[in-house]
Amino acid sequence: MFFESKLFRLWLVVAMVTWVSLFITFNDLKFLADHWFYPAIMVLGAFVAGVTPEGGGVVAFPVLNIFIGIERTMARDFSLMIQSIGMTSASIFILTHSSSNLRAYKPMLWLIPISFVGFVLGMLILQTIPVVIIQALFLSLIATFAVIYYLSDHRGNEEFLKLTKRYDHAITVVILLLGGMCASLFGTGADIILYTLLVTRFGMKEKIATHMSIMMMAGISILGYAYRHFIDAELTQYQVQTWLCAFPVVLFMAPLGAYVLKNLNKELMLKFICVLNIGQMLYFNLYKPSLDKFIWSAIFTVVLSIIFYTVMRRLVNRRKLEQSQPVENNIETPATNS
DSSP states (O other): OTTOOHHHHHHHHHHHHHHHHHHHHHOOHHHHHHTTHHHHHHHHHHHHHHHSSSOTHHHHHIIIIIIIOOOHHHHHHHHHHHHHHHHHHHHHHHHHSTTOOGGGGTTHHHHHHHHHHHHHHHHHHSTTSOHHHHHHHHHHHHHHHHHHHHHSSOOOOBSSOOOOSTTHHHHHHHHHHHHHHHHHHHSOOHHHHHHHHHHHTSOBOHHHHHHHHHHHHHHHHHHHHHIIIIISOOOOHHHHHHHHHHHHHHHHHHHHHHHHHHHSOHHHHHHHHHHHHHHHHHHHHHSSOOHHHHHHHHHHHHHHHHHHHHHHHHHHHHHHHHHHHHHHHTOOOOOOOO
16 A cells, blocks of 8 residues: 555655645745646656656756756756655655565665765766766666666576675775766766666665665755755755745655556566667757767767676676576585495
């Protein structure tokens, strides 16, 4: 049942009361009517955030920045602000659901802070990169990963994050920092990067990895939102008003996506992600086409495809080797008569 948890119901009540108070204070119905496309975008964006390892920003950022033409930093900030509600709502739903094993999510207590360090680094050193490069990188990243992962034979079976092999901690820290840097550019991406790490290096189950990626993006969105407000002091009244327009939509749609995920066939989920991401890449290159768009998209797509394909192929070979070893070890050697 969607509302089975008392804690989750309490969260919804508190969040809705807070939204009503803020809307009356900082917003009005005329602004909502004039900016109806923000909540409309997040109907799909928030559902995607709950049902896939990609945050609501994976819809909000390209639609606002690439398709509607809203400035990149504003699209990124909106993604962070709206995910701070939607992804948090989905995370609370996951953590309070009776079927959840809370031990599986304990690593988030140290994964999120490390990724936030990457976010801060990205805010300090990456913000001057040309917008077309950022757009092409983002869309290539999500499209190539989705396709290569879907076509791979690998499907994880681990329920817990186990850092047992050599260099596991070092690799994890580097990947988390890169994920945080992605979030500083797009307002999302840390979740996709973490998901990639969990299902490849650590062979975790897709649904557990998806839940952890949701929690990652919830944490980074809250911390990133706070960084933009308290450190940069660059959030505007307009951004707050657009956030309030979409607030109630993501509050319910993201946990609804997480609820659907618990009963959704994982192959269907992966197909949906592939279609969504490829469609966004095609639209980016076909809408107001330019040589820069095509070149950067082609470069990133080729490079990332090679990286993801190589990683997945090695992973599949390693899994097959690990699965064959127990069988070989259990083969009894026939006794010989002396």
